[in-house]
Amino acid sequence: MARASLREDIVNAAVEQFHMFGFTAAGVKDITDAAGAPKGSFYNHFESKEALAVIALERYGATRGLAALGDTSVPPLARLRWHFEALRDENLAYGFSRGCLIGDLATEIADHSEVVRKAVQDSMQQWCDALSGTIAEAQQAGEVTKALEADTIARFVLSAWEGALVSARSDKSAKSFEAFFTVVFGVVLR
Amino acid sequence: MARASLREDIVNAAVEQFHMFGFTAAGVKDITDAAGAPKGSFYNHFESKEALAVIALERYGATRGLAALGDTSVPPLARLRWHFEALRDENLAYGFSRGCLIGDLATEIADHSEVVRKAVQDSMQQWCDALSGTIAEAQQAGEVTKALEADTIARFVLSAWEGALVSARSDKSAKSFEAFFTVVFGVVLR
Known part of the structure; x- marks a missing residue:
């Protein structure tokens, strides 16, 4: 070769x-x-x-910062906020284009290729599990209410993030990111 | 012809x-x-x-049920719930495939066609405005807290819905819809 x-x-x-x-x-x-x-x-x-x-x-999944979500030297709620701030900053640097490759392939190909759909599902589940673990830590630390299951919150927040990227791509503005941080960190993770 | x-x-x-x-x-x-x-x-x-x-x-936007969101004969919070239940049921009938055409075109084409991007933005804004109006009514009726702006909640909830469709498409399950209803109607719209 x-x-x-x-x-x-x-x-x-x-x-x-x-x-x-x-x-x-x-x-x-x-x-x-x-x-x-x-x-x-x-x-x-x-x-x-x-x-x-x-x-x-x-490859793309390995760049989503999941390892940092498990860094117990940082309080769990701060880890969650930094996680999404880093993803937001990445998207701002792309001028609101590209979205998330995982969500992009889910949207375009999941209905048409079982092998890609399965890989997308695995990527989402891995991300959801990492978020869920950090949310559970935040609940243990008394930073987040235990009224809801950590898994339910994680799944919801990940969907909300994927949707915020779709909205930002359509109006080329940070409005959906602002709404995400206001509601997720002001209301959901409390 | x-x-x-x-x-x-x-x-x-x-x-x-x-x-x-x-x-x-x-x-x-x-x-x-x-x-x-x-x-x-x-x-x-x-x-x-x-x-x-x-x-x-x-055409697709005209089938999103926005008129029903303005039907003042139904209490506003119930209208919001029925709105998303109808969209969920539509997606269940498609076996979790297809997603939302507005979000699909945002993801696939908004970066590459300014004319399509603008049409996607207009569809999203129209939907967001309809949701915001109903949320403002729910706030006036004391069904939803006034702690957040109706517009911010509307934008967030619409993004969360679009993201729930992406997740459902990837794992072909209703888990993301369940998380959406639990968090949106249990925590956000309160």
Whole structure:
């Protein structure tokens, strides 16, 4: 193999291309071009575009800051706030474009590819579990009411975040992020 | 013109095709085939697929039940609950597929077509305004706290709904809807 990093370059290019243009609009040639790889090399490394999307989801999931949610040196409610502030700042830097790759692939492909749907479900569940763990800690610490199950709050807050990204993308403004922080940290996580 | 209803048939087919397959995956020929119309007739009626998407969004928006949100014969909080229950039931009938066409087009196309993005923004704003009006009524009636602005709650709840559809689509379960109703009607609208 001429370049040991060719596979890696294609994966990184796929994360970018899927995130910017969507699964259908980003063709295999767009991805290999962006990676500076010959199109013919694609199928030496990946069975299909779907198989690549599954790997891209894993890579993207690893950048969602889930490890920091488990950093017990920071009070749990502050961890939750910093988590979403970091995600908001990332989206602001993209000018409200791109959304979340997990939600993007859920929307575009989950109905049409069982293998991608399953990978999206796993990514969401992993994220939900991390949030739920931190919320449960916040409940134990008396920072958040125990009136609701941590899992229910986590699932809701994650959905609300995904939806806030959809809204921000449509009006290219931070209004939905402001509403998210006001309601989630002012009312839900109390 | 052979069929007076040809344009109408194409619009209805476009709503279905965009909702089922997405904007990029649903080609002009898929839409005209589904409408039983010759492909060549498309550009007699529509300037572009984007122009058709704008009309499809208006049609879809008219089915979101916004008029019922203004039905003052029903207490405002009950109207809000029925509104989202009807949307949930619609999605259950689709087996958790399709999502919301407005959110779908926001996710797939808002970054790439200014005309579609603007139409998505208008649809979202109209919906947000209708929700905000009903929430303000609920506040006046003492059903919902005035601690937050009705507009902020409306924007948040609409985002949370859009996100719940994304989650339901990814795990093909009603868990995110259950979390939505528990938190929105148990905690946020109080």
